[in-house]
Amino acid sequence: MVRYKVTLAYDGTQFAGFQLQLKQRTVQGVIEKAIKTIAKSPTRLVVNGSGRTDAGVHAYGQVVHFDFPFMMPATAMLKALNSLLPLDVVVKDCQIATADFHARYDTTGKRYVYRVSRGYYTNPFRRFYTGHWKYALDVSKMEAAIGDYIGTHDFSSFAASGGSIQNKVRTIFAASVSEDPHNGELVFEFYGDGFLYNMVRIMVGVVLEIGNGRRPLHDILRLYEVKDRTQARYTAPASGLYLKKVYYGDGPADQ
Amino acid sequence: MVRYKVTLAYDGTQFAGFQLQLKQRTVQGVIEKAIKTIAKSPTRLVVNGSGRTDAGVHAYGQVVHFDFPFMMPATAMLKALNSLLPLDVVVKDCQIATADFHARYDTTGKRYVYRVSRGYYTNPFRRFYTGHWKYALDVSKMEAAIGDYIGTHDFSSFAASGGSIQNKVRTIFAASVSEDPHNGELVFEFYGDGFLYNMVRIMVGVVLEIGNGRRPLHDILRLYEVKDRTQARYTAPASGLYLKKVYYGDGPADQ
Numbered sequence: 001m002v003r004y005k006v007t008l009a010y011d012g013t014q015f016a017g018f019q020l021q022l023k024q025r026t027v028q029g030v031i032e033k034a035i036k037t038i039a040k041s042p043t044r045l046v047v048n049g050s051g052r053t054d055a056g057v058h059a060y061g062q063v064v065h066f067d068f069p070f071m072m073p074a075t076a077m078l079k080a081l082n083s084l085l086p087l088d089v090v091v092k093d094c095q096i097a098t099a100d101f102h103a104r105y106d107t108t109g110k111r112y113v114y115r116v117s118r119g120y121y122t123n124p125f126r127r128f129y130t131g132h133w134k135y136a137l138d139v140s141k142m143e144a145a146i147g148d149y150i151g152t153h154d155f156s157s158f159a160a161s162g163g164s165i166q167n168k169v170r171t172i173f174a175a176s177v178s179e180d181p182h183n184g185e186l187v188f189e190f191y192g193d194g195f196l197y198n199m200v201r202i203m204v205g206v207v208l209e210i211g212n213g214r215r216p217l218h219d220i221l222r223l224y225e226v227k228d229r230t231q232a233r234y235t236a237p238a239s240g241l242y243l244k245k246v247y248y249g250d251g252p253a254d255q
Numbered sequence: 256m257v258r259y260k261v262t263l264a265y266d267g268t269q270f271a272g273f274q275l276q277l278k279q280r281t282v283q284g285v286i287e288k289a290i291k292t293i294a295k296s297p298t299r300l301v302v303n304g305s306g307r308t309d310a311g312v313h314a315y316g317q318v319v320h321f322d323f324p325f326m327m328p329a330t331a332m333l334k335a336l337n338s339l340l341p342l343d344v345v346v347k348d349c350q351i352a353t354a355d356f357h358a359r360y361d362t363t364g365k366r367y368v369y370r371v372s373r374g375y376y377t378n379p380f381r382r383f384y385t386g387h388w389k390y391a392l393d394v395s396k397m398e399a400a401i402g403d404y405i406g407t408h409d410f411s412s413f414a415a416s417g418g419s420i421q422n423k424v425r426t427i428f429a430a431s432v433s434e435d436p437h438n439g440e441l442v443f444e445f446y447g448d449g450f451l452y453n454m455v456r457i458m459v460g461v462v463l464e465i466g467n468g469r470r471p472l473h474d475i476l477r478l479y480e481v482k483d484r485t486q487a488r489y490t491a492p493a494s495g496l497y498l499k500k501v502y503y504g505d506g507p508a509d510q
Contacts, residue, residue: 011379011380122345127266
């Protein structure tokens with residue numbers, strides 16, 4: 001078997017998330033189907049992702065690995081996959097990996113982007129590609145507040161219930177918010193060693209509420225203390241979230 | 256009855272075009288349904304568009320008019336419509352019009368945009384919002400060629416069969432192509448007194464073929480002479496086309 005490491009972009013709108021599910025269209029499902037076809041394999045070939053993304057969540061750079069029954073040049077594999085995959089998934093990079101590479105266990109960090117469109121009404125063209133916030137926002141206040149995420153903290157208040165992970169301590173290397181000069185959308189960016197279930201969407205929700213004045217400027221510090229998910233009520237919608245990059249010892253934090 | 260003039264933006268992806276069709280989701284259909292609800296009318300209230308758009312074609316500024324059984328302030332009508340319309344249509348402007356205003360017959364011009372994404376593979380996020388061209392293009396050649404559209408010409412070679420209009424002479428006031436610095440997409444823009452069926456998509460196809468060297472630089476002039484639709488083979492896909500603005504005696508050409 002030959003192990004391949006593949007970097008994907010996908011539009012999550014028409015997927016029931018990344019992870020394989022019976023009778024649902026998932027990213028893992030369409031990739032497993034494509035590699036099974038390429039291999040002419042009678043049995044399932046398993047695809048391992050760096051992590052799940054929820055229904056409606058997008059990716060610029062999701063990473064997966066799989067073992068393939070025979071040797072194919074990486075460029076041939078990339079072309080074969082792109083010729084078989086539906087138009088909402090594209091393989092951006094394909095490499096032959098060492099047999100011990102693991103897309104999930106070897107991650108050293110992830111980078112997420114969250115986009116928020118503003119204005120009173122939703123922009124029809126952005127409804128699947130942004131979250132939407134129609135209330136007032138003080139962007140300089142948000143810029144000041146978001147720095148409170150940087151560092152190593154207990155993110156219990158920022159994890160949706162349902163996750164099975166006990167240790168809620170994570171390190172955020174970078175967190176920023178800025179306005180896209182092209183279309184005025186707010187662009188949040190988070191780079192950390194790992195993220196809990198729904199964590200980015202809750203982090204964005206808290207910063208939006210600070211920007212609107214519903215929370216005090218440094219409420220994030222209080223949320224670290226209380227370790228209570230019910231205090232961070234608003235989870236920004238899946239449509240604005242993008243998994244931008246997965247790191248494997250190649251990030252700035254790894255130097 | 257009170258006549259309203261309404262300007263709409265819509266994402267055409269999930270519509271079977273503008274025009275009402277039995278058992279199909281159309282822009283006209285969802286607007287007629289909304290105004291019927293607002294009026295609590297037992298009978299159909301007819302919406303008249305400036306013209307049809309095909310399935311998958313978008314609009315930033317489609318204009319419609321309709322007669323409403325009682326007087327409502329224009330801002331109240333705008334809010335009522337936006338609260339009832341699905342998220343892929345938004346009312347951008349609403350005005351009370353004179354009783355003789357007609358969204359279709361009173362047009363003095365229309366402006367269309369056509370967006371083309373490049374790169375070997377389709378960008379998953381742009382598949383419904385651009386046409387796609389993966390071959391080489393000489394943009395300066397296209398800029399030179401597109402000027403041949405400006406002026407009054409017989410566009411018989413640029414009209415899809417199926418149209419019932421006999422007079423194929425139209426005047427193009429402006430035609431341009433440029434690269435969007437934000438994402439590298441090619442942005443075509445056409446402003447004219449009227450457009451035949453599929454005319455913009457055929458015009459774009461011809462310019463792309465000139466840019467690729469498949470046609471000589473001034474092939475547009477030859478196409479005016481031959482008056483033969485089969486000579487302009489390629490119709491760019493609906494997904495890249497946007498009706499940007501409809502003019503009613505208020506365009507630069509009307510000054």
